[in-house]
Amino acid sequence: MLDLLAIDVGNSRVKLGLFRAAAACEDKPQTMLPIAPPPLAVPDEVASVVHRDRSVREWLAEVRAFVDKVQCESVEGTTLACSVASVHPSVLGDLQLGLKRSGIGPLEVLTQKSLSLQANINEPEKVGIDRLLAVVAANRLRRAHEAAIVVDAGSAITVDLLDTEGVFQGGAILPGMQLASQALQQGTAALPQIAIDSKQEAPAAIGRTTQEAIGSGIYWGTIGAVRELTNQLSRTLAASPQTTPPLVILTGGDAPLLAKHLEIEKRQLRSEPALVLSGIWTASSKASSKARSL
Numbered sequence: 001m002l003d004l005l006a007i008d009v010g011n012s013r014v015k016l017g018l019f020r021a022a023a024a025c026e027d028k029p030q031t032m033l034p035i036a037p038p039p040l041a042v043p044d045e046v047a048s049v050v051h052r053d054r055s056v057r058e059w060l061a062e063v064r065a066f067v068d069k070v071q072c073e074s075v076e077g078t079t080l081a082c083s084v085a086s087v088h089p090s091v092l093g094d095l096q097l098g099l100k101r102s103g104i105g106p107l108e109v110l111t112q113k114s115l116s117l118q119a120n121i122n123e124p125e126k127v128g129i130d131r132l133l134a135v136v137a138a139n140r141l142r143r144a145h146e147a148a149i150v151v152d153a154g155s156a157i158t159v160d161l162l163d164t165e166g167v168f169q170g171g172a173i174l175p176g177m178q179l180a181s182q183a184l185q186q187g188t189a190a191l192p193q194i195a196i197d198s199k200q201e202a203p204a205a206i207g208r209t210t211q212e213a214i215g216s217g218i219y220w221g222t223i224g225a226v227r228e229l230t231n232q233l234s235r236t237l238a239a240s241p242q243t244t245p246p247l248v249i250l251t252g253g254d255a256p257l258l259a260k261h262l263e264i265e266k267r268q269l270r271s272e273p274a275l276v277l278s279g280i281w282t283a284s285s286k287a288s289s290k291a292r293s294l
């Protein structure tokens with residue numbers, strides 16, 4: 001049996017998800033309609049390790065601790081395969097070295113070519129693998145002939161469109177809340193950098209100090225931007241009497257904050273914290289060979 005460790009290297013954090021082979025067997029539905037897409041696998045265990053502004057030693061120790069834990073807990077006779085998707089080459093390099101020293105590997109590094117996805121974009125090789133994996137996973141969640149919009153609120157926020165036939169149509173990229181705060185401090189003489197906490201209470205729209213004003217601008221501005229982009233992307237879809245509004249799927253570190261406020265008229269909202277990890281599972285050749293062997 002083969003367990004799969006999926007690793008998503010973002011610009012702030014390394015996300016790890018363990019998909020146990022045994023759990024995949026138990027969860028396998030007994031009957032499935034032939035037209036239904038296969039269900040999306042979700043990880044049995046997850047961890048997030050911040051690498052941004054930390055030493056490699058520090059964050060690698062946390063990654064190794066998670067890997068050691070899952071190896072200790074694995075059923076006897078199970079092998080651990082590892083698939084990774086990265087938008088940060090130097091962190092990927094450090095991770096590959098670090099895991100090699102732990103006896104894990106070689107890692108399967110997913111590329112745009114590993115994916116089964118139709119895309120109507122000009123430079124597919126330049127699109128972040130995390131965006132593509134999120135839409136690969138979203139394709140398993142949307143109903144037949146339903147469009148989907150994927151909002152991944154990480155270091156950067158991406159708002160991406162899958163049309164009713166499951167074709168990735170591109171989308172929008174904007175700064176995440178932490179980056180917006182950092183940019184205001186770095187690009188001005190007088191503005192301080194404010195801490196953004198995804199669990200924070202909503203700030204008052206009217207700030208009566210500089211800090212409060214920045215807090216309001218970033219918080220409500222980001223929510224407004226995502227709402228506007230979602231509406232604009234929806235409008236690009238050909239409307240017909242049968243068309244339902246697209247499913248909106250939220251993921252990424254700041255997704256809980258967006259989910260609190262993003263009331264989009266007539267839109268179904270769904271939070272999927274492990275969307276990219278599930279996309280890695282779907283795209284991984286190790287996972288598909290595992291599925292075949294079940």
Ligand SMILES: Nc1ncnc2c1ncn2[C@@H]1O[C@H](COP(=O)(O)OP(=O)(O)O)[C@@H](O)[C@H]1O
Binds near residue numbers: 012155176198
């Ligand atoms: N415990 C946390 N540590 C760091 N960032 C967090 C945490 N919880 C939420 N966040 C938010 O999540 C964002 C990072 O989200 P994530 O999806 O992991 O990004 P990336 O894929 O770019 O690494 C940060 O910018 C921050 O706003």
Ligand SMILES: CC(C)(COP(=O)(O)O)[C@@H](O)C(=O)NCCC(=O)O
Binds near residue numbers: 087127131
């Ligand atoms: C847009 C991103 C920076 C998002 O990265 P993240 O916030 O997940 O760390 C990443 O997907 C990326 O580097 N993309 C390359 C350009 C593109 O997607 O078109």
Ligand SMILES: [K+]
Binds near residue numbers: 152157252
């Ligand atoms: K993102």
